[in-house]
Amino acid sequence: xxxxxYEVRDGAAYLTLCQPDRxxxxxxxxxxxxxxxxxxxxxxxxxxxxxxxEGTAFSVGGDISAFGAAEDPSALITELANTLxxxxxxxxxxxxxxxxxxxxxxAGAGFPLAAAADVVxxxxxxxxxxxxxxxxxxxxxxxxxxxTTVGLHRMLHWALLNPLLSAAELQAAGIVAQVHPxxxxxxxxxxxxxxxLAGSRDAQVAAKHLLRSKAAPDAQQALDNETAGIxxxxxxxxxxxxxxxxxxxxxAQFPSAS
Numbered sequence: 026x027x028x029x030x031y032e033v034r035d036g037a038a039y040l041t042l043c044q045p046d047r048x049x050x051x052x053x054x055x056x057x058x059x060x061x062x063x064x065x066x067x068x069x070x071x072x073x074x075x076x077x078x079e080g081t082a083f084s085v086g087g088d089i090s091a092f093g094a095a096e097d098p099s100a101l102i103t104e105l106a107n108t109l110x111x112x113x114x115x116x117x118x119x120x121x122x123x124x125x126x127x128x129x130x131x132a133g134a135g136f137p138l139a140a141a142a143d144v145v146x147x148x149x150x151x152x153x154x155x156x157x158x159x160x161x162x163x164x165x166x167x168x169x170x171x172x173t174t175v176g177l178h179r180m181l182h183w184a185l186l187n188p189l190l191s192a193a194e195l196q197a198a199g200i201v202a203q204v205h206p207x208x209x210x211x212x213x214x215x216x217x218x219x220x221x222l223a224g225s226r227d228a229q230v231a232a233k234h235l236l237r238s239k240a241a242p243d244a245q246q247a248l249d250n251e252t253a254g255i256x257x258x259x260x261x262x263x264x265x266x267x268x269x270x271x272x273x274x275x276x277a278q279f280p281s282a283s
Contacts, residue, residue, distance in 0.1 A: 027054075030043045036071055036222055037072065037074070038065070039075050040076045040077070042078040042079065045082070048082040049079070049080065049085065050086065050087065050088040051087050051088070051166070052087070052091060053091075053101075053104065059112035060111045063116055067119060067120075072122070072222055072229075073124060073218055074116070075124050076138075076142060077126040078127075078128065081129040081130070082132075083125075083127045084132070084133070084135025086135050087134055089268055092259065099256045099260030103252060103256040106166075106251065106252040107252055114245065117244065122221050122230075122233060123144070125140075125141070127139050127148065128148045129150060130153075132155075132156050133156050133157060133166075136154065136168070137170070137171060139153075143233055144202045144217060145195075145200055146202060146203050146205070146217060147203070148205065149192055149193070151204075152189050152190065152191060154189045155187055158184060158185060160267030160268055161258060161261070161266060161268070162258045162259060162268075163254040163258045164255070165255045166251070167244075169251055170241050174200055175199060262280040262281070
């Protein structure tokens with residue numbers, strides 16, 4: 026079963042997360058399909074990539090049940106993170122403007138995935154949270170790259186205390202470009218995509234690469250560090266306990282807390 030639908034219309038590629046009944050989890054299937062979709066978008070020479078979703082959640086984040094069932098969770102998460110990071114880095118390096126649309130919850134890896142876009146549009150009902158440390162894991166998916174946007178201490182707050190953030194809060198922090206009522210969001214998305222398609226592609230692409238190279242000149246190393254960190258955490262006692270507690274719907278009793 027596919028997790029991502031890919032369509033090209035009028036010079037734009039539409040990537041839609043399409044497992045709403047599962048909350049569009051970031052699992053190996055989705056990570057691989059995202060990576061492949063970036064390759065297709067490059068081959069199709071599109072000018073705009075729109076990352077959207079079906080259902081109430083943009084993405085609930087990683088498939089925690091798969092982590093809990095894995096014989097070697099560290100190996101599973103290493104493969105997942107590396108694949109997801111190929112997709113995320115590919116989005117930032119495309120010669121196309123990437124727009125994401127968040128209509129509901131973007132949690133865990135869903136948060137930095139949405140924020141990997143060049144322009145983030147959100148419903149006023151959208152909510153964002155990292156939630157990694159809550160289950161004994163460390164952020165991945167490009168989370169550390171967001172420090173250049175929001176600043177160190179705000180990112181530490183989000184990573185360590187895991188607040189549930191509104192779209193308005195993310196707009197104030199500089200991640201979300203526009204917030205609209207849910208019933209007005211589609212029209213706003215159409216307007217932004219149309220504006221981009223009518224503009225100078227050369228100027229847009231040059232501006233994107235200029236600004237991103239300044240903000241994150243060592244993006245690949247940052248992503249590699251994220252993979253190493255979450256893989257180590259997943260194989261450790263706190264990570265195993267955090268995942269187990271999440272699946273059992275009970276408070277975690279982290280060994281390092283005692």
